[in-house]
Each structure stands twice: as C-alpha cells, then as structure tokens.
Amino acid sequence: QSALTQPPSASGSPGQSVTISCTGTSSDVGGYNFVSWYQHHPGKAPKLMIYEVSKRPSGVPHRFSGSKSGNTASLTVSGLQAEDEADYYCSSYAGSNIYVVFGGGTKLTV
C-alpha cells in the first residue's frame, strides 16, 4: 500500500485535458511544497515532469502543470497527445526519518 493515493487509471481523448490527483496527509503533501510528478513509459527510465508542486524542468511541455490544495496535489495534462499515454507517479517529501514517499501510480490512456 503506497503512502500517497492516486486513482489507478485516467483517460481522455486527444486534445482534451485530464487531471490526476495525489492525496496524502499534512505530514507529506500538505506539509511541504516538495511534490513531484514522474512520467513512466514501461521499459524506459522514469522522467521528471513537475517538481516543487508546479515547476517544470527544461524540456517538459507547457501542457503539463501541477498544483496543490491542502493534502491533495494534482497533475493536469492539457491538449492530450498520444505520447502522453504512460504511467504517472506523484512523490512528496515526508519529513525527516521517511524523506520520500510515492503514490501508487495512475495509468493514463489517451
């Protein structure tokens, strides 16, 4: 059982928008602005898409955006494209002793 809760699946048609949620507690997501999101195509290296809740690394399309409200973080993918179909994982700093926790992952189908 993962520390952060994500829906197992999400879907959308090309051009649409989809939002994936990531629910934690005040000890992780709600307590710090160190939420990150990763895109994982099976068999490939995971890729950092969002860090520190809403920042995009260089090279990540602006279609990907992150936000947080209380103990829930969200990843929104706008203008869905076929290549966005992948597994998405959220992660958060969880304080000293634990440091990093992940969500169980969401399979996005386009």
Added chain:
Amino acid sequence: EVQLLESGGGLVQPGGSLRLSCAASEFTFDNYAMSWVRQAPGKGLEWISGISSSGGGTYYADSVKGRFTISRDNSKNTLHLQMNSLRAEDTAVYYCAKSPAKTYEYGPGTYFDYWGQGNLVTVSS
C-alpha cells in the same frame, strides 16, 4: 546528456546476494545525492535507499534496512547497492536516480531529475 547505466541484476535464490552498480556520466557526480528506487511487478515505485554527495549520509527504507548497503565511489562516478539476504519480495526493477542537490534529506534532494533505465532483480528458487 546525463546518463545513468545500471548493471548487476539477474536471478538469485532466496537468501542470496547481488551487487548492483550504476555508472554515471555527463555530470559532476560528487556534487549530487543519489538514490535507488525499485518497482515490484504490478506495483508502484518505492524509494529504498539514498546517499549524500560525499557518501557521509545514507538512508534505508525499513523494507531493506540491515540487508542492503548503498555506497558510492566518487573517483569512478559509480553508485552501488549491495543486496544480501534477498527475499522473494525483493523481486523488482531497480532504478538508480540522481537528485539535484547534495543531500537527500530535504528540498531538492527529495526528487529525482534523472533516472537509469532500470535493472531487473529476480529472487526465486
């Protein structure tokens, strides 16, 4: 482009040992914390171990504490994970991952800006 290349995985019997390595290139290795993250079949990601840029600080998840040892050789730009007393539940793809900070303990050290392709470890008799 940053590269992380894992090696050393394979099939091992329960109770056996394996040593994973991760060769890093195209960045100043001794400036950044490194970690191992694993994904068991059909499961999500699990952060199992981290090491500070100097190697002076290490972290282990409870699931591997006392059995796994993380280390790094900054002269050879290589990260290692020594895995002993392996169990069936350790079966997973193991990824090495780089953080954009010197320590894994806070802030930018708690996310991973580059990952390796992964290395499968299968524990089975």
